[in-house]
Amino acid sequence: MSNENLLRVLTIFDSSEEAEVLINVLRKAGFIVRDIRVEDDEDMETAIEENPLDMILAKQTLPIFNARQAMEVLKKSGRDIPLIVITPKSQEATAIDVLNIGARDAVASDQTDRLRFIVKRELEDLQNRRALRRNEKLLHETEKRTRNLIDSSRDAIAYVHDGAHIYANNAYLKMFGYDTLEDIEGMPILDMVASEEHAKLKEFLRGYAKGQITDDTLDVVGQDTGGKTFNITMEFSNASMEGESCSQIIIRDQANSKELEQQLNVLSKQDLLTGLYNHTYFIEQADKLISRAVDGKDKGALLYISLDKYEDIKNTVGISGRDHILADIAKILKEKIGNLGLLARFEGAVFTLLLNNADQKQTEKIADGVCKIVSHHISEVNKVSVTTTCSIGITSINETTSNLHDILERAEKGAKTAEKQGGNQFNTFNPAIEELAEQEQYAVWANKIKMALKENKFHLLYQPIVSLRGEPGAHYEVLVRMRDENGEDILPAEFMPAAEKMNLLHYIDRWVIAHVFMLLAEQMKKGQPTRFFVKLSAGSLTDMDFLPWVTERIKSLQLDADSLVFMVSEATALNYLKQAKVTMQGLRSINCRVALENFGTEQNTFQSLKHLDVNYIKIDASLAANLKDNIENQEKLKEIAEEATDRNVMAIAAFVEDANSMALLWQSSVAFIQGHFLQEPDSELRYEFEE
Numbered sequence: 144m145s146n147e148n149l150l151r152v153l154t155i156f157d158s159s160e161e162a163e164v165l166i167n168v169l170r171k172a173g174f175i176v177r178d179i180r181v182e183d184d185e186d187m188e189t190a191i192e193e194n195p196l197d198m199i200l201a202k203q204t205l206p207i208f209n210a211r212q213a214m215e216v217l218k219k220s221g222r223d224i225p226l227i228v229i230t231p232k233s234q235e236a237t238a239i240d241v242l243n244i245g246a247r248d249a250v251a252s253d254q255t256d257r258l259r260f261i262v263k264r265e266l267e268d269l270q271n272r273r274a275l276r277r278n279e280k281l282l283h284e285t286e287k288r289t290r291n292l293i294d295s296s297r298d299a300i301a302y303v304h305d306g307a308h309i310y311a312n313n314a315y316l317k318m319f320g321y322d323t324l325e326d327i328e329g330m331p332i333l334d335m336v337a338s339e340e341h342a343k344l345k346e347f348l349r350g351y352a353k354g355q356i357t358d359d360t361l362d363v364v365g366q367d368t369g370g371k372t373f374n375i376t377m378e379f380s381n382a383s384m385e386g387e388s389c390s391q392i393i394i395r396d397q398a399n400s401k402e403l404e405q406q407l408n409v410l411s412k413q414d415l416l417t418g419l420y421n422h423t424y425f426i427e428q429a430d431k432l433i434s435r436a437v438d439g440k441d442k443g444a445l446l447y448i449s450l451d452k453y454e455d456i457k458n459t460v461g462i463s464g465r466d467h468i469l470a471d472i473a474k475i476l477k478e479k480i481g482n483l484g485l486l487a488r489f490e491g492a493v494f495t496l497l498l499n500n501a502d503q504k505q506t507e508k509i510a511d512g513v514c515k516i517v518s519h520h521i522s523e524v525n526k527v528s529v530t531t532t533c534s535i536g537i538t539s540i541n542e543t544t545s546n547l548h549d550i551l552e553r554a555e556k557g558a559k560t561a562e563k564q565g566g567n568q569f570n571t572f573n574p575a576i577e578e579l580a581e582q583e584q585y586a587v588w589a590n591k592i593k594m595a596l597k598e599n600k601f602h603l604l605y606q607p608i609v610s611l612r613g614e615p616g617a618h619y620e621v622l623v624r625m626r627d628e629n630g631e632d633i634l635p636a637e638f639m640p641a642a643e644k645m646n647l648l649h650y651i652d653r654w655v656i657a658h659v660f661m662l663l664a665e666q667m668k669k670g671q672p673t674r675f676f677v678k679l680s681a682g683s684l685t686d687m688d689f690l691p692w693v694t695e696r697i698k699s700l701q702l703d704a705d706s707l708v709f710m711v712s713e714a715t716a717l718n719y720l721k722q723a724k725v726t727m728q729g730l731r732s733i734n735c736r737v738a739l740e741n742f743g744t745e746q747n748t749f750q751s752l753k754h755l756d757v758n759y760i761k762i763d764a765s766l767a768a769n770l771k772d773n774i775e776n777q778e779k780l781k782e783i784a785e786e787a788t789d790r791n792v793m794a795i796a797a798f799v800e801d802a803n804s805m806a807l808l809w810q811s812s813v814a815f816i817q818g819h820f821l822q823e824p825d826s827e828l829r830y831e832f833e834e
Contacts, residue, residue, distance in 0.1 A: 150174040150266065153190055153224075155181055155201040155213055165200060165229065165258065172259045183208050184216050191220045193593055195586075197266060199226040203249075214245045221688070223272060225265040227258075281548065283718045286385075292423060302382060303332050304389040306348060318394065320368035324753070332392070337364040337372050351379055351390070365394070385720065414488040416466055417473035425487035425495055429547050432497060436540050443484075443499045444506040447536040447554035448476075448513060450492040451566035454765065456531060462775045464524040468531070471522040479516050483509060495554075503539065503571065510535045510569035518567055532567035534558045588641030592625070592651070600626045601654055603662075604824035608676060608795060608817045609832065611809060616672040617832050620710075620817065622824050623655050649682030649689065656693065663707070664700050666828075673828065676708045676738065676759075681715050684722040690729040697733060704734040708759060713739045713751050720754055727755055738795075743783050752790060759815075760787055761795040767818075771803040784812040 150169060156162040162180055169176050179194055181187045182205065190196075201213040210228045217226055228241055228249040241249040247265050250258050293300050299315035301308055308327045319335055321327050332348075333341050340363045347361050365375040375394050382391035412424040420428075435441035450456075450472070457465040469492060476494060477486060485497040496513070498506060517533045536557025538550055557572035564570070595601050601623055608618040625633040642648045659675050666673040683689045697704050709730055716723040716739060727737045738759035739751060743766050752760075766780050780796065787794040796808050799818030808816050822830050 148173055148175050149177065149197075150262070151177045151179075151195055151197045153179050153181065153187070153194075153196050153199045155187065155199065155205065155208065155210075156229075157182060157202070157205045161202070161252065162200070165252070165255075168255045168258060169262060172263070174262070184212055187213060187216050188220070191217065191222055191224070193590070196222070196224050197269060198262060199224055200229055201226055201246075203228050203230045210246065211244045218245060223269070225269055227261060227265065287717055299394040301332075301392045301394070302384045302389045303392060304384075304387060306333070307331055309387075309389060310384055315394065318367070319365070335365055337366045340364050417470050417488045419473050419477060419494070420485060420487035422487065422489055425485065425489060425497065426547065428485050429495075429497055429550070432499065432540055433544050433547055433550065436544050437542055439542050441499060442501075442542075443497065443540045444501050444503075445538050445540060445550055445554050446496040446498070446506070446510055446513065446569075447489070447538075447551070447558045448494040448496065448517075449534050449536075449555075449558045449562065450517070451532045451534055451562060453492040453531075456529060457765075458773070460524045460527060460529060461773055464527075464529075467524050468522045468529055472517060472520060472531075475516060475520050476513070480509065480513060493558075506537055506539075507569065507571065510537055514567055514569060534561035534566045535569035536561065537569055537571040585641045585644045588638055589645040589647060592638060592642055592645075592647050595625050596650055596654055601651070602626065602826070603655065603658055604826055605828055606817060606824040607822050607830035607832065608815045609821055609830075610815050612814055614814075616674055617828065617830070618674045618676070618815065619828060619830075620676040621655060621659055621678070623651065643680070643682070646682065648680035649686045652678075652680055652683045652689075653692070657696070659707075660696055660700055660702060663702055667703060667706075672703075672706065674706045674708060674736075676710055678740070679709050679711050679726070681719055684711065684715070684719045684726050690726060693730070693735075694733050697735075705736065708736040708738050710738040710740045710759075710761065712741045713744070713760075714741065716755060717751055723755060727757065731756065743779065749786060749790075752792065757792060759793045759795055761797055761817075762813075764798045767796055767798040767800075767804065770807055771801065777807060780808075780813070781811045784814075788812045788814075 152166070152169070154162040154166070159180065162178070166176050166178050179190050179196075181190050199213065199217065201210045203210050210226070214226055217224060225247040226245070228244075228246045230249055230251050232251055232253040241247075248261050250261055293312050296312055297314055299312070299318045301311040301315045303309065308330050311321075311324060311327055316322065316324070316327070319327075333344060336344055344361070344363060351359070359379045361377045361379070363375060363377060364372050366372050378393040380391045380393075382389055412420055414421040429445070432441060432443050436443065450469075453465070456468060460468070469488075473488060473494065480486060480496065483496070484499060484501075487495050487497075489495040496509070498509070501509070513535060514533060517531065520530070522529045536554040536559070538553040538557060540550060544550060553572040557570040560572075561568045561570040604622040604624060605619040606622060608620055610618065623635060625638055627633055639648070642651055656677055659677055663673065663675060696702075697707075709727075711723060711727070730737050736758040737756075738761060739755065739757050740761035741763045742751075742760040743763045760783070762780060762783055766776050766783075770776055770780070784794040784796075793814035794812065795815040795817060796811075796813045797817040799805050799808065799816045799820045801820055804818075805816060805820060
């Protein structure tokens with residue numbers, strides 16, 4: 144079945160015969176129509192809530208319902224579904240009448256040719272809007288990855304808007320003698336060059352802004368904070384930062400010799416830990432192979448090689464030991480398969496191998512060989528022998544390849560499938576089969592989630608968060624579970640990915656928050672001060688109605704807003720930084736508290752706190768694991784807690800599983816602790832905080 148021709152239609156008619164006539168018109172036009180019919184507002188609300196839809200055809204007037212009322216139901220649902228009004232024969236409504244109620248267009252029931260045109264146009268527009276939303280999400284992710292690459296770059300890079308700095312990486316700060324980004328934010332770019340060069344730079348900037356400069360490089364004399372001068376070349380290019388247009392400046396020191404430049408060129412392609420090609424160079428070469436493949440000039444394959452149980456290795460030998468093992472495996476892979484294709488370290492414990500002119504049989508033979516190389520290899524770390532295995536995802540690159548993102552996503556899915564099947568094996572991803580199966584699974588989960596929301600099959604658990612500084616009152620994190628048909632709990636890890644994929648997360652958030660509000664009202668009546676920590680998803684951050692809804696509910700229930708802490712994952716907050724800022728500021732304005740969870744895994748640990756004003760940070764579980772035996776984690780956790788204290792932010796150490804970890808945390812600047820050692824999540828608020 145071609146998804147391009149699939150048309151999921153909601154028809155609102157009082158006569159099945161009338162609807163069937165129009166459906167047949169669309170089928171004859173080549174659409175594969177899936178039709179749902181309703182006659183009143185209640186049926187329409189249910190249909191919109193429970194079904195993915197592409198189009199609504201609404202008869203202008205029904206005995207108990209009309210197109211205007213249908214449009215009101217659609218607006219209330221918040222769904223993006225084009226509604227077309229069907230008028231009586233030869234009585235087409237004027238465009239202004241239709242647009243006034245929010246419909247996309249109107250057509251008389253006997254104008255079948257025009258109906259086909261309108262449906263085709265509106266379906267294409269809808270697909271473009273959906274693609275735009277997906278691309279905006281990808282853009283957020285790309286901007287985040289780009290920021291990380293910029294921060295780790297050896298080149299000095301800065302972004303300026305209207306002649307003033309808005310961002311700079313560490314190499315740039317170091318070049319000019321500054322310690323932090325705050326030191327130069329808003330500072331004119333003129334301050335980075337010697338005074339005698341000001342006129343030269345001003346003239347260049349004016350010409351560059353007007354598009355009159357053909358050479359985007361400028362040789363000037365730079366000057367640092369101590370007055371030291373040096374020759375530099377500024378390379379200008381147009382860019383954007385957080386949605387704002389600006390100029391990117393890359394500065395290279397002219398004192399570099401050709402030999403040093405050659406060394407830097409090699410290093411720019413190399414991963415420093417493993418010596419393999421790095422992520423950036425791999426992306427460049429993969430894009431080139433895809434371009435040749437699309438033109439029919441080449442073909443190949445991608446192996447996505449992920450080490451199994453990588454976190455367990457860290458718990459055994461520590462972070463430095465884990466890095467040693469990663470470098471050791473990279474060395475043996477380079478020796479054995481480096482001549483077969485482009486071998487790179489993609490990220491973390493993932494290697495990628497790009498093969499040219501390899502068919503499926505050859506590719507699978509190589510993947511099988513890689514599995515054997517890794518599983519047979521023994522690494523030595525401080526006299527400890529360590530072995531591991533890998534899971535490999537394979538995807539082909541040929542003339543049907545669309546883009547690198549899809550290739551990587553398919554290869555990663557193949558690796559995850561291999562890992563789920565026990566690891567130490569490969570899986571060839573077949574998009575026609577796998578993606579259809581995944582969509583079917585998501586659809587099944589979506590129906591389960593909608594039914595659980597409708598039938599109240601979600602329930603809440605509470606885990607205490609205990610103050611180490613004697614802060615009064617009870618503190619609980621709120622956790623959500625879904626019950627299956629047998630009444631057994633389904634963990635969020637099982638249903639949340641489908642909820643995110645099918646845009647249902649914000650509905651779950653609202654269910655949780657509504658029930659927490661009722662519980663808080665009960666606690667207030669009992670005179671038992673209780674603070675609840677509630678998770679917020681990206682769906683709520685991007686929901687324009689979320690803040691007004693929360694504000695109205697708090698006011699109507701007369702709740703103590705200070706007893707509510709809304710938590711957002713640090714990664715989610717950085718991916719949706721503008722929305723996170725607005726939401727968090729809005730929540731704080733009504734006296735709620737806000738927090739970042741899963742904190743401390745980003746490359747620039749405190750970058751998020753420069754943009755987001757929060758009350759708490761909840762340190763990521765990976766830093767609390769095996770705390771007693773992991774000196775590096777102890778130091779990292781202590782550093783985060785001390786920095787948080789200096790910023791007047793309270794740090795929470797979660798996942799405390801033993802007495803030794805708890806003893807170590809007592810000696811740190813951590814404000815709160817949480818974990819199974821204190822109490823597992825419970826359906827009742829029964830922890831004795833005073834004890």
